[in-house]
Amino acid sequence: MSQFLSPLTSPLLNKLVDGPGGWSGIEADATWAAEIKRLAAERNAVILAHNYQLPEIQDIADYTGDSLGLSRIAAETDADVIIFCGVHFMAESAKILSPEKTVLIPDERAGCSLADSITAEQLKEWKLEHPDALVVSYVNTTAEVKALTDVCCTSSNAVDVVASLPADREILFCPDQFLGAHVKRETGRDNIYIWAGECHVHAGISGPELTRQAEQHPEADLYIHPECGCANSAIYLAGEGLVAADRVHMLSTGQMLDAAEKSTSGSVLVATEIGMLHQLRKAAPAVDFQPVNSRASCSYMKMITPSALLRCLAMGADQVDVPTDTASAARASLERMIAIGQPGGGE
Structure with missing residues (x-):
């Protein structure tokens, strides 16, 4: 169990308001930014922000990126405290890779529909149906x-990971x-079984939407996250010659940033959560990045508000712990991935 953090004083605390959508009441202005930096220094804390976070959270963070990449970076810092601005499973991963550090998430209610789509009990039952399969x-x-x-x-190395496993072993993919x-x-x-889970945000980025946007922007490149419901449609559009195959890119969020920095295209249609646009536009200001679905916003990610981050740093909340035996077994599954190579970042 991590050490409990004593509260720190802040003149902004009396402005906090807790509501159904999360913590509010504090504006992300210069006063707030200075207070965040002061509190982080006093805690010896490193602030991590996922690419889907609010722009003001991304801009105040020490590091921004994919969840696994951020957790690995945090493990290498000399920080005592990790503040993970993301959803709950991401903070768990940080704790798994940094068991000696205190890990906080600004709002523990920030869950994930994809992570919630399979439980440990469901996986145990699935494994019993396929006793010789690899998960x-x-x-x-x-x-x-x-x-x-x-x-x-990760989404960037999933193909390599599965390809590295014995061809005669069944695979349970979830x-x-x-x-x-x-x-x-x-x-x-043909011996891979796939769990019927999904991220509700990515699943909602549909094939018809992508087709319509591609028709309206015939010169645009397509950056498609493989979690998206439109992924098969992107492959179809390329296969039918409706979109040039070299314009269709299936990419993790980290790979999107790499592609953006090298892009020679004037415009790009992006199929992932809209928070990603902030980093893409910073990486390549000359490129016109537009979302395939402008409504593709994760309400859980957006629970990490400026108010929530200040509360977290000042009050030492909300702390994330993982039981030692669970963390050890989970760490082993991550280390096996890293040993294969090409660990990527996260999503």
Whole structure:
């Protein structure tokens, strides 16, 4: 169990308001930014922000990126406290990789529909149906699910991870059905079983939407996250010659940033959560990045507000712990992935 953090004083605390959508009452102005930096220094804390966070949270963070990449960075710092601005499973991953550090999430109510789409009990039952199968779990899962997993994967290395496993072994892939379909298509394996889970935000980015946007922006490149419901449509558009194949890119969020920095395109349609646009536009200001679905916003990610971050730093809340035995087993599944190579970042 991590050491409890004593509260620190802040003149902004009396402005905090807790509501159904999270903590509010504090504006992300210069006073707030200075107070965040002061409190972080007093805690010896490192602030991590996922690419889907609010722009003001991304801009105040010490590091911004994918969940697993951020957790690995935090493990290498000399910080005593990790503040993970993301959803709950991400903070768990940080604790798994940094068991000696105190890990806080600004609002413990920030969950994940994808991680919640498979429980440890459901995975146990699935394994009983396929006793000789190997379990490959996306990092967007709870610590309990990772602990029952043979090897984890990210969206950037899922194909490599599955391809590295013995061809005669059945694979149970969870929890994302769209990423699983991408892996099955790329590896050509017919002995892979895919859990019917999804991220409600990515699943809502539909094929008809993508087709309509591609028709309206005929010169735009397409950056498609493999979790998206439109992933198969992107492959179809390229296969039918409706979109040039070299304009269709299936990418993790980290790979999107790498592609943006090298882009020679004037415009890009982006199929992922809209928070990603902030980092893409910073990486390549000359490129016109537009969302395939402008409503693709994760309400859980947006619970990490400026007010929530200040409360977290000042009050030492909300602390994230993972039982030692669960953390040890989950860490092993992550380390097996890293040993394969190409660990990528996260989603």
